[in-house]
Amino acid sequence: MTESIHVYAGECTTTFRADDEPQRQRGRVVVVHKPDGTVLVHDARGYQPVAWLTRANAVHRERGPDGGFALVAVKDGERLRVESHGEGDHARHEGTSAGVHVGFCPDCTGCLVRARGAITCLDCPAEYGLPRDAAMLETTCDCGLPRMAVERGARFELCVDRNCEELDAAVRERFDREWSCPDCGSDLRVLRERTLFLGCDDYPDCEASFALPDRAVVGTCDCGLPLVAPDAEASASGATSSGSEMEPPEHSDGCCLDADCARTPETV
Numbered sequence: 302m303t304e305s306i307h308v309y310a311g312e313c314t315t316t317f318r319a320d321d322e323p324q325r326q327r328g329r330v331v332v333v334h335k336p337d338g339t340v341l342v343h344d345a346r347g348y349q350p351v352a353w354l355t356r357a358n359a360v361h362r363e364r365g366p367d368g369g370f371a372l373v374a375v376k377d378g379e380r381l382r383v384e385s386h387g388e389g390d391h392a393r394h395e396g397t398s399a400g401v402h403v404g405f406c407p408d409c410t411g412c413l414v415r416a417r418g419a420i421t422c423l424d425c426p427a428e429y430g431l432p433r434d435a436a437m438l439e440t441t442c443d444c445g446l447p448r449m450a451v452e453r454g455a456r457f458e459l460c461v462d463r464n465c466e467e468l469d470a471a472v473r474e475r476f477d478r479e480w481s482c483p484d485c486g487s488d489l490r491v492l493r494e495r496t497l498f499l500g501c502d503d504y505p506d507c508e509a510s511f512a513l514p515d516r517a518v519v520g521t522c523d524c525g526l527p528l529v530a531p532d533a534e535a536s537a538s539g540a541t542s543s544g545s546e547m548e549p550p551e552h553s554d555g556c557c558l559d560a561d562c563a564r565t566p567e568t569v
């Protein structure tokens with residue numbers, strides 16, 4: 302989705318005021334005002350702005366004393382004012398998030414990029430939120446969107462659009478009531494509260510809950526919880542994440558999902 306980025310240029314005085322003395326600078330600069338309220342003042346050198354305010358609460362544009370611009374950004378106790386001497390330049394450009402290109406939009410054929418935890422289209426408002434650890438796949442869904450892989454006790458390969466293929470439903474189908482509560486023996490349900498987790502079916506009488514592993518499950522511990530692959534390498538080898546039948550615990554060297562569990566079987 303495009304939003305407006307405003308760019309100003311000219312000989313300016315910038316005044317940054319926080320708690321202490323105002324800091325004043327004058328020079329020929331370029332000022333970038335982003336849609337999130339961030340204002341950056343760049344001079345001729347280096348990557349760092351000479352003055353800035355990130356995600357200001359409010360940014361006003363006023364008429365400068367010489368008929369040019371005066372930009373005022375305010376955030377809590379901080380204030381940045383950039384005032385042009387002479388007319389100054391102003392231009393408005395369409396901007397988008399920038400990220401890794403991952404495919405093309407089925408709605409508008411625009412370029413899809415992965416940026417800031419989501420896949421966004423550069424040409425239309427289409428946006429698909431991603432799980433933080435999602436890995437993009439080379440394959441494309443029937444709907445035209447790219448597919449992703451997510452590890453939640455097993456490897457799930459899904460469309461990035463949760464209305465097309467839902468991670469929660471897939472994990473629930475695979476693992477709901479698969480394990481039992483180490484405290485009371487009831488089934489563990491696949492639930493979501495911001496993230497997916499395993500919660501006791503006997504809630505609220507039993508409040509046991511466990512994060513779903515972001516690694517492959519390799520068996521079941523004597524306590525009822527899943528045994529997970531000990532590290533990323535083990536699950537990356539593919540030996541335990543192929544979706545085949547789970548190995549019995551005595552043949553695995555997994556760790557109990559509860560790191561403090563004393564009943565993890567010894568490696569045979």
Ligand SMILES: [Zn+2]
Pocket residue numbers: 406407408409410411422423424425426427
């Ligand atoms: Zn699009």
Ligand SMILES: [Zn+2]
Pocket residue numbers: 442443444445446460461462465466
């Ligand atoms: Zn799809």
Ligand SMILES: [Zn+2]
Pocket residue numbers: 482483484485486487501502503507508509
């Ligand atoms: Zn329980």
Ligand SMILES: [Zn+2]
Pocket residue numbers: 522523524525526557558559562563564565
């Ligand atoms: Zn255990």
